[in-house]
Amino acid sequence: MSIVLRAERAGYRSGRRWLVEEAELVLEAGTLTVVIGPNGAGKSTLLRLMSGELAPNQGVVTSLGQPLARVPAWQMAARRVVMAQSGRLAFPFRVHEVVAFGILAVGRRLDRTERDSLVERSLQAADMLALAERDFQTLSGGEQQRVHFARALCQLEAAGRVENRQVLMLDEPIASLDLEHQFALLDAAKALTRRKANPVAVMAILHDLNLAACYADHLVVLSHGRIAAQGPVPEILDEALLADVFGVRLSITRQHGLPVILPQARFRSAMPA
Amino acid sequence: MNGTFLSEPNLRSRDGSGMPGTVASLGAAHGRHVFFWAGTGFSLLAGLFLLSLFKGAITLPPGTLLHTFGRVIQEGSLPDTREALILANIRLPRTLLAMLVGAALAVSGAMLQGLFRNPLADPGLIGVSAGAALAAGLTIVFGDMLLAPVLGKLPFAVLPAGAFVGGLGSTLALYAIATRGGRTSIATMLLAGVALGALSGAISGFLAYLSDDRQLRDLTFWALGSFSGASWAKLLAVAPAMIAVLLLAPFLARGLDALALGEAEAYHLGLPVQRVKAAAILIAAVAVGASVAVAGMIGFVGIVVPHVLRLLLGASHRLLLPFSALGGALLLLGADIIARLVVAPAELPIGILTAAIGAPFFLWLLLGRQARSFE
Numbered sequence: 030m031s032i033v034l035r036a037e038r039a040g041y042r043s044g045r046r047w048l049v050e051e052a053e054l055v056l057e058a059g060t061l062t063v064v065i066g067p068n069g070a071g072k073s074t075l076l077r078l079m080s081g082e083l084a085p086n087q088g089v090v091t092s093l094g095q096p097l098a099r100v101p102a103w104q105m106a107a108r109r110v111v112m113a114q115s116g117r118l119a120f121p122f123r124v125h126e127v128v129a130f131g132i133l134a135v136g137r138r139l140d141r142t143e144r145d146s147l148v149e150r151s152l153q154a155a156d157m158l159a160l161a162e163r164d165f166q167t168l169s170g171g172e173q174q175r176v177h178f179a180r181a182l183c184q185l186e187a188a189g190r191v192e193n194r195q196v197l198m199l200d201e202p203i204a205s206l207d208l209e210h211q212f213a214l215l216d217a218a219k220a221l222t223r224r225k226a227n228p229v230a231v232m233a234i235l236h237d238l239n240l241a242a243c244y245a246d247h248l249v250v251l252s253h254g255r256i257a258a259q260g261p262v263p264e265i266l267d268e269a270l271l272a273d274v275f276g277v278r279l280s281i282t283r284q285h286g287l288p289v290i291l292p293q294a295r296f297r298s299a300m301p302a
Numbered sequence: 303m304n305g306t307f308l309s310e311p312n313l314r315s316r317d318g319s320g321m322p323g324t325v326a327s328l329g330a331a332h333g334r335h336v337f338f339w340a341g342t343g344f345s346l347l348a349g350l351f352l353l354s355l356f357k358g359a360i361t362l363p364p365g366t367l368l369h370t371f372g373r374v375i376q377e378g379s380l381p382d383t384r385e386a387l388i389l390a391n392i393r394l395p396r397t398l399l400a401m402l403v404g405a406a407l408a409v410s411g412a413m414l415q416g417l418f419r420n421p422l423a424d425p426g427l428i429g430v431s432a433g434a435a436l437a438a439g440l441t442i443v444f445g446d447m448l449l450a451p452v453l454g455k456l457p458f459a460v461l462p463a464g465a466f467v468g469g470l471g472s473t474l475a476l477y478a479i480a481t482r483g484g485r486t487s488i489a490t491m492l493l494a495g496v497a498l499g500a501l502s503g504a505i506s507g508f509l510a511y512l513s514d515d516r517q518l519r520d521l522t523f524w525a526l527g528s529f530s531g532a533s534w535a536k537l538l539a540v541a542p543a544m545i546a547v548l549l550l551a552p553f554l555a556r557g558l559d560a561l562a563l564g565e566a567e568a569y570h571l572g573l574p575v576q577r578v579k580a581a582a583i584l585i586a587a588v589a590v591g592a593s594v595a596v597a598g599m600i601g602f603v604g605i606v607v608p609h610v611l612r613l614l615l616g617a618s619h620r621l622l623l624p625f626s627a628l629g630g631a632l633l634l635l636g637a638d639i640i641a642r643l644v645v646a647p648a649e650l651p652i653g654i655l656t657a658a659i660g661a662p663f664f665l666w667l668l669l670g671r672q673a674r675s676f677e
Binding site: 077080081082101102103104105106107109110111113115116117118119120121122123125126127130131133134135141142145146148149152158161162184 | 323324325326328329415416419420421556559560561562563564566567569570571572573574575612616617618
């Protein structure tokens with residue numbers, strides 16, 4: 030499978046503090062990469078480095094071999110789609126208008142009918158079609174998150190007509206969603222990596238370790254700005270490693286063939302186990 | 303709707319043709335809505351335009367317009383009546399100027415709000431008008447002293463040029479203060495705007511203290527705003543810049559829409575964010591500088607008009623920017639007619655009127671249901 034984005038020893042510094050250091054990461058088409066780590070580990074910073082939003086102070090991030098700084102904004106927008114963490118809007122846009130933001134730049138060649146139909150299908154895919162006419166600002170947090178997911182799908186699909194190697198980046202996409210929609214969104218992301226024509230590379234930041242273990246093809250553990258471990262899920266799901274990174278004692282068992290991660294207690298190295 | 307996402311979001315496989323869907327029908331309904339408001343707006347504007355030509359300290363007989371217009375067409379010169387002279391040399395330029403300034407102020411308000419992601423941003427609020435007025439004040443008080451020996455009697459164009467330079471200067475100063483490493487911090491920019499506005503106000507106050515009686519009257523004119531000095535010369539001095547602004551602004555609509563999500567998100571969507579911001583700042587500075595130059599400080603047009611339009615037509619800048627031009631022209635022309643009539647034959651400075659309408663409106667915005675969007 031082809032590599033869409035690659036970080037080579039990439040780092041980002043704010044003042045003297047390195048938020049991300051020496052990150053080596055590839056995002057491949059057909060692979061769902063999940064990044065986990067405690068608060069402040071640098072997960073969002075890593076995503077922003079990979080998206081081109083932040084320029085690395087160290088190393089380089091490349092897209093199809095080109096350093097991101099040399100790729101113009103419109104071309105990046107065709108290759109990578111971002112659903113960011115905070116999605117507040119300054120003005121009372123309608124839900125369908127927010128979804129259509131996805132094609133502001135990458136969908137300029139589409140005609141009106143194609144745009145409308147694309148927005149509609151994106152809304153439907155995120156289960157938001159019934160609220161298409163609502164003022165975005167009056168929606169609940171979870172509904173707003175689904176609108177942003179629809180917007181991301183809309184951009185991905187519109188850009189997919191001119192660019193067949195794409196990455197979808199999701200920064201805590203399910204933080205405000207109910208249980209059913211959490212699974213639905215991750216199912217949808219997984220399906221994008223599995224489709225036959227132009228499978229997408231997905232990078233998602235998740236806090237729920239069970240969902241991470243369930244959905245990830247490639248699991249990345251971030252701790253204090255460094256990648257502590259990365260690889261296939263079974264290799265990374267190690268009690269000692271996770272306890273060390275998260276500071277919580279965990280037990281990992283399997284049920285119906287799926288890993289189950291249960292936090293046990295606060296981990297205190299001073300206390301006898 | 304079964305309450306879940308499609309399990310296979312393969313958007314490609316489904317055919318969007320055939321029956322118009324929900325989004326398409328929403329678009330069509332909105333289109334009719336927009337058409338209705340455009341029709342209403344232009345009819346109102348035409349009505350106010352005629353009213354503005356006939357009403358004032360002297361009410362002209364309705365036949366004057368036809369008579370004057372006919373003579374100009376037939377003989378290429380104005381009829382030598384008092385009515386014709388009032389109509390052609392006072393009322394017409396004043397009416398056009400009020401419309402143009404209103405349009406420019408409302409459009410620059412809408413653009414600055416989009417740029418700052420804040421519906422409360424206004425050329426008055428962020429110190430751009432104050433900077434322009436300060437430069438105008440400096441020109442009034444020190445212009446005679448410094449420039450008269452060189453230029454003789456001061457040509458009129460010095461004042462608009464000064465105000466424009468002041469408006470552009472304060473906007474660029476704001477931008478320089480708030481921009482680090484190519485990125486503009488909106489919060490810093492708003493607060494720096496407040497500080498710059500206060501500084502300009504302080505210096506303007508000091509100028510008032512220094513100035514003689516005639517200069518003081520001129521300064522008061524700048525502080526309160528008025529169209530009473532409108533003339534063809536003033537109109538022609540600022541019209542090209544303002545018309546250029548009104549024509550260029552709609553090109554920024556997509557960029558401003560994307561900025562509503564945030565700067566990073568606008569970049570993610572594929573827009574050249576820094577270029578959009580620089581263009582919006584420059585265009586707004588030109589519009590505000592030119593407005594202050596010919597009409598003084600007229601506040602709140604830039605807040606009231608875009609806000610009402612967002613309630614009527616939605617937030618999309620594709621509609622908001624052209625409709626702001628229409629709405630701003632309507633509001634300021636209406637306000638100018640009132641300013642001429644309430645204390646006739648004297649007239650009220652128009653800035654007093656717009657502030658009297660705008661300030662309670664501003665408070666209502668703060669207290670009202672929209673408050674959450676100002677966070």
